[in-house]
Amino acid sequence: MITIRAYEGKKDREALIRMYKAFSPGDRTLGLPPDNVEDLKKWIENLSKSGISLLAELDGKVVAHLAAVPEGSEIHLMLFVHPEYQNNGIGQKMVSFVVEQLKDSGYERLIVTTDRTNKKAIHVFEKAGFIIKSVGFEYEMCLPLFF
Secondary structure, three states, rough: EEEEEOOHHHHHHHHHHHHHOOHHHHHHHEEEEOOOOOHHHHHHHHHHHHEEEEEEEEEOOEEEEEEEEEEEEEEEEEEOOHHHHHOOOHHHHHHHHHHHOOOOOOEEEEEEEEEOOOOHHHHHHHHHOOEEEEOOOOEEEEEOOOO
16 A cells, blocks of 8 residues: 655655665656765755655555645646556555645645656646646646645
8 A cells, every 4th residue: 555655854865765776767857866876865855845745655665756846836846656666556646645735725836847758747647637838848737726
């Protein structure tokens, strides 16, 4: 069973780094997550200090990470699911969880940016109700938070 919970800093850092080490260059999108361990540590800590950082665990193993970072009236999402655990609904559960948490937050919309070739991510976000707002090398997708 998947458990979604808040990232707890030093307690979770090494488990999250282990998850990200499983990402090959082809699993990365828009240069993220960083592949250097020191840069990865800094990136994880910056995300956790800047907004909401959630983990998904399966049998005690970290299998996904979602960060939601406020910027003005918007919240920017980043979602990464361990390559071995993709296509199991974990990303969808995390997105649904964070949408439920943020729908009465006062923010206007959630924004996610992904590589236009990342069909798995595009599917997860479209299924959650996101629409493609702009198209280029990357897709910017948007979900209004006023229901």
